Amino acid sequence: MRLMSLTTESTSSPQSSAVQSMVVEAGGMAVVAEEGAFKRRIPARWLRLMGSEPRSMVRETGQRAFDSTSIPAEVRVRSTSFNSDEGLWEVRFEGETDALEIDFERLRSSSSVEQIDGPLPSPFTSADQPARALDFENLDSPAAVRSLLETLFRRGYARVRGVPTKEAAFLKLASRLGAHRGSSAPQVITEEVGANAPVNLSASRGCLAHTDEPYLDPMPRYLLQLCIENSLSGGELQLVDGMNAAETLAMEAPIMAAELARWPMLFACTGSDSDYRALRTLLETSADGSFQRITFNDRAALDFMCPEERLAVCAEGYDLLARILQREGLQNRFRVQPGDLVLIDNHRVLHGRSTHGAGERTLLTCSLHRSEVFSTWRRARSGNLD
Amino acid sequence: MRLMSLTTESTSSPQSSAVQSMVVEAGGMAVVAEEGAFKRRIPARWLRLMGSEPRSMVRETGQRAFDSTSIPAEVRVRSTSFNSDEGLWEVRFEGETDALEIDFERLRSSSSVEQIDGPLPSPFTSADQPARALDFENLDSPAAVRSLLETLFRRGYARVRGVPTKEAAFLKLASRLGAHRGSSAPQVITEEVGANAPVNLSASRGCLAHTDEPYLDPMPRYLLQLCIENSLSGGELQLVDGMNAAETLAMEAPIMAAELARWPMLFACTGSDSDYRALRTLLETSADGSFQRITFNDRAALDFMCPEERLAVCAEGYDLLARILQREGLQNRFRVQPGDLVLIDNHRVLHGRSTHGAGERTLLTCSLHRSEVFSTWRRARSGNLD
Incomplete structure (x- = not known):
């Protein structure tokens, strides 16, 4: 020796x-x-x-x-x-x-977990809005990109104001934040509300806070939305922190929360050229019991995959979770203006739309992969982002 | 009542x-x-x-x-x-x-699990190759697409022969199998081996079987490769079923297997415009103990994230797993010819290259998302695929 x-x-x-x-x-x-x-x-x-x-x-x-x-x-x-x-x-x-x-x-x-997973998340409630909003000019500097992404990692969402309401500006920002390989192609979504509206946007009922596209595998991670126009009266964006909702459910009904973390829900979406189905538990915890992911989409949820005798408690847990998501104290609400860019962690923060009057809203949207967004953040932190 | x-x-x-x-x-x-x-x-x-x-x-x-x-x-x-x-x-x-x-x-x-997850997987060894190979013409029928994908789900990989060695044919097949939103853009990879080769392809050493791009989140699911030309002598494609490798490790060294399923490895890839890092356990099992995913990439593996006193057993498990992947009895090997299309489940089957002489090989590659491939399969099964 x-x-x-x-x-x-x-x-x-x-x-x-x-x-x-x-x-x-x-x-x-x-x-x-x-x-x-x-x-x-x-x-x-x-x-x-x-x-x-x-x-x-x-x-x-x-x-x-x-x-x-x-x-x-x-x-x-x-x-x-x-x-x-x-x-x-x-x-x-x-x-x-x-x-x-x-x-x-x-x-x-x-x-160092921070180097991989970013700053530690801290849950938000309705009491501490708004999360940081940056003016568009500032995203030119790596420090602004870093600040925006660290807000996203901590709070689950972030906002940028004053973005030109043009597709080119949206594409430039999406690329700046990490829309490279693996990100979805940008889409234009026009929500028309009123007499001519399709059934799924009918009237003024709004839309319960939800996770986007839970029937996809992989499920989109970060959602990027730019508001181009908005003539709706009302129709605020409702954001709910899934960490809060899951912890609230676990306190009020621990058995239901445990069952929701155990038995998967079948989510489905069937189009003319696709037949998407995925099984996911509504709640996910990691080995140490900490909150990992929430998946909730009332319209795409088909049924629990569970033994017959567990369906009653699963269904009750589902109902309670849906009601918790509607509680005012858990929701950050704000009206999205033309030029507002919103970035949402789709594995943690649910988004919905409050009741509203007739009108029209046009959004540009795309999704970004986790590794691309974290790559951008690491480069911004190390000064390696132009 | x-x-x-x-x-x-x-x-x-x-x-x-x-x-x-x-x-x-x-x-x-x-x-x-x-x-x-x-x-x-x-x-x-x-x-x-x-x-x-x-x-x-x-x-x-x-x-x-x-x-x-x-x-x-x-x-x-x-x-x-x-x-x-x-x-x-x-x-x-x-x-x-x-x-x-x-x-x-x-x-x-x-x-019905089958409707979501496809046919039950069955592990392969070197004894039962080759997996089904279809001629290109047959992929025009939904039945042939279904048969190909069911081979992929059961065996972890599948082959098609006689594909025209043109990019247009590759794109058409990728689209036929489900390369829509969320799939990676097709890439051309030319591997040049010999005196002018870059260091990472140097000489004839080949490449240990591995998982592609483990530093990405989400990690690519299905890999599609079309061989355009191949003048290498030797250089067979080596496929190893991760289910076999994981079960072999669990039998020979159960404690090491358990530690590898517990402590994550940091995988990294740093390019001029990216800094990808992801933590993943090498082995993953689901709640019922069944095999779920293997991730192994010797070149991108940086280090275990584990308590100091567990590093020795993790490192030993890593070594044993790497040696198991090299055992002949676990490897299916075949020489990929121009016109061969290979589809690999990157969460289960590892691919490598055996030692070879000088020459050149050109591949077209892209990755496909799970939900797209399963959507194609369900449509082929229900007769809903043109």
Whole structure:
């Protein structure tokens, strides 16, 4: 067994100043790396996989160009050293001639949830509206994009005002926020309300808050809407935080909430050239019990897939959830004006329309994928967004 | 309490002949519907929601045009009757004048997993290749599309031969199979192997079987590839059934398999205009313990997100899984010829490339969403696909 301890003094390089020591314990087995709060024992073979040498990495993608199976089963660390010119740690492994660079940023990247999932969400109620609204001009700066997206991650929705009511402006903003591959093509939706309205928009009843397109797999993640015109009287946008609704249901009727998280609902939409069906539970929690996703769409909900004896409690839970979504205290409401751009997390925040008079409203809409929006946010945060 | 029993004789209508009886138990509470093997107690209010009247339904989408909250909390069945002219059951509810049609197809639609998830998957090994290969001409018929997709659902992959090696033919087939909204734009990938090859395709090492783009959320579901030309010597397509690999790992090292299903891996890909990161467990099981998804990509895998003391067992599980994927007995291998179209379930079947000599291979690829492919399958099955 071989034990080695190296400690370097701080240098002027910001990368190295934080590194305090790297200790090799029993060369074949583990390494302790210490850097401020970061401390981790790493098996030598795993360190070999995580380390990089310029020749073995595809610089453009940050991916390794070799397969892990090419690394011998038994890997032992020969030596570690701090290269103060480059400000980085190098590790030599027994039987190899090259020193591998140890990138602490990379080693630490999986231990920060924030880097993957964004800022922690905080639920909203009707008491704390409006969420941040930015003026359009500001989205030119990466800081404004970052601020908008962090509002979206925290609150589940965000608004931009004063956007030109033209399709070109919408496409430019959608692209700025991450509408690249995988996003849906922009659509124009005109809601005409009044005597000529189709049955599903009839009269002034409005529309219960819902999740969009729950019958699709994958289900759209972020919804982007730009209001082009709005001559409706009334017809406010109603936003409900699904985190609040799920927690309210769990407090008032814990058994119903548990059943809704267990038995899936069949959602369906059948068009002339499509037959979409998907099974999803209305509520989803992660392993630690925290809220993950709500799916509710009264018009597309077909039936629970559950044992016969559970249908009564599922149906009761469904009813209670629908009524909770209508409670005023849970709803943020505002009238969408021409030039308003609204971005909604469709896995968390439900949207509806309050009762209204006759008129017409035209929206441009598209959906954005999660990985594209988070990619934009990371680039805005690191200053890598033009 | 009101009890009523209705039994009708069989009529010549195929829809009605299967319906045997509908019994109202305690009018306000539940209904028993019997039809062959289908038997279910349904709360009266839920039946009211599931029932339809022409005026309350959007025929084009099969969705209701009203919100469930518009139904009174207390609903009682007044009477049921069988309309033999129309071959359907009608139910009248207290306080309402219209009779609602009861659509048994609709009532039963959530109780059949097959209708949602397709035929049951059966794992493949190297012993039972090749999976069904169809000639191109046959895809003109709905029966051939259905057969191809059912092979995909059962085996995790399917092949079509003799496709014209032109982009137009690829686009037509992609569209035939469901490349509508939500599918990725087709890409041309040319893999050039030899002296001029880029580092990540260097030499003849091949590429370990992997899942495509695990750093995207949503991760691509079905991969469609058309081979345009192939002058490589060797370089077979290797397909590994993730169900087999996961079950093998669970048998040989149950604790490692459990840890891989528990702690997520960080997958990353950083380009000049993107910064994709996603956390996913390598193995996923559903609530009943059955296999759900495998994600493995050696080149994009960055690190486990796990407590320090679990890293050693996770890293060992990773290594063992990588070695299992290389076992010959688990791999189906075949040489892809120009004109071969391959469809792969990217959540279940991993694909790799065996060692090869110099040459060039050009593929057209795109990905398809799950809901689009299943929509195509349902339409092919119901005869609704032109």
